[in-house]
Amino acid sequence: MKVERYGFALVLLFAGVFLKPLHAEETKSFSMKVDLSNHLLFRNDSDFDRSAPYYNPDGQSVGIAGTLLKPQLTWNVNENLKIYYEFELGLNIWSKNNPDLIDPVSENTFLLKHREVWAEGWLPGRYPFTFGFKAGYRRFISPTGLFINHWIGAASIMSGDRDNVEVSLSAGLIPDQTYEGIVYGENNFSHDTVLLSATAFAKLYKEFDLTIGFLYLIDNRIVDKQNTIFCLETHLDLRYDKFDFYLDAAVQYGNYDNAAADGSWMSHLAFGLQGGGNLTAGDLKLKANLLLLSPDDDQQYNKKNGGFYYSGKSRSSTLFLSEDENRDWYDNIDEKIAYTEGAFFVTRAGLFVADVKAEYDFGIFEPALIVGAAFVLNKKNALNNSFAGFETDADLKFVAGDYLEFHLIGGLLIPGGAASAHMNGIDRYAKDAVYSIESHLVVRY
DSSP, rough: OHHHHHHHHHHHHIIIIIHHHHSSSSSOOOEEEEOOOEEEEEESOSSSOOOOOSOTTOOOOEEEEEEEEEEEEEEEEEEEEEEEEEEEEEEETTTOOOTTTOOOOTTTTEEEEEEEEEEEEEEEESOOEEEEEEEEEEEESSSSSSSOOOEEEEEEEEEOSSSSSSEEEEEEEEEOOOOOOOSSGGGGGOEEEEEEEEEEEEETTTEEEEEEEEEEEEOOEEEEEEEEEEEEEEEEEEEOEEEEEEEEEEEEEETTTSSSTTOOOEEEEEEEEEEEEEEEEEEEEEEEEEEEEOOOOOOOTTEEEEOOEEEESOOOOOOSSSSOTSSSOSSSHHHSSSSEEEEEEEEEOOOEEEEEEEOOOSSSSOOOOEEEEOOOHHHHHHGOOOEEEEEEEEEEEEETTEEEEEEEEEEEEEOOOOHHHHHHHSSSSSSOOOOEEEEEEEEEE
16 A cells, blocks of 8 residues: 555655646747649659560650648647647659549548557756657668657657757657557557667757667567667767758667578667758859668678668759758669668668769859769679769759749759669660659748
């Protein structure tokens, strides 16, 4: 009975100290942001091989037009507590999705994705430190974003002054296809992918920010094949008057049970590096980025893996070689030359991407030129080819304040043998160029 009374007293103390201040001042408010975008893409081919299949009535070109609506809703209970919800309606393809259908399970109805739904609260005060929490489904990004950059369910507790220093401890589950049942009594944590994280952010000087993170991934998707990865990450930002510089570093170490070809465990040791900067000279903006992901050795499923477990997200400005931030088409080369392991892309051939973007501001017209090249680091894992591709893009961007944006982009990719080896469907050595035209019309509220 004493234990129960003490426990009940602790609950009351927590409620009085933590929860009451969160609701002390009723300053409820609601805010909303909405992006409505229309996307158009045409490419002359989906790979670098013009070999005609035996049966090919649709041709080899790629074309898509679609609409996407992304509302972002925030309920501010007061200045210290809020609820956030974000969803995407789309990408609704004009030639497929029919708003007139009444069949809710049809593949042609509008697609609705619930992206984020979470709550965040802080104790009042900022100095010397305060405590907070954040829990729900959200986009969880590790300090570099190279390892974890996913939409997952996670809970975090934070401490800091909310401006210059913050330390957080997080635990989450990365969704996968290994789900035991559809009711609570048939589900457990035996075959889930668990993520544990500890990060620390500090604004050391006015121009210098440093973030350090330690992440621990426990992947139990496959029975009797637990995959554990420790990852240490560091991210720093340096800002000056017209120049800012960033540097990312990540080291991964772990073990994969029963993953080697002989049934033994496989060790994992890999690294990722990324660095770049932005320079503003009047109306001219220059951006450069370098990305390096470690390769595996020549043999797959031996006792060692050196390929980096990559999120597929980087700071590269390229549209073919890395993700197109205007709209992810899920066909970028940095993902295609890797193989998937759960929610990650493992770079057995390694990867090096260098790119530069130059943009000039004429007011409502902001044209940009992007140039980039990619290489693999172990050509043995790419049919003895090191060069992955050269890309150049011209982005004609028109803007009207913060509420209207239009892009008309022409792109050209000259592939190398490393990309052809992983992406071609028939002739793995063909290296025919791919060109594209895309447009993006975005209205923001």
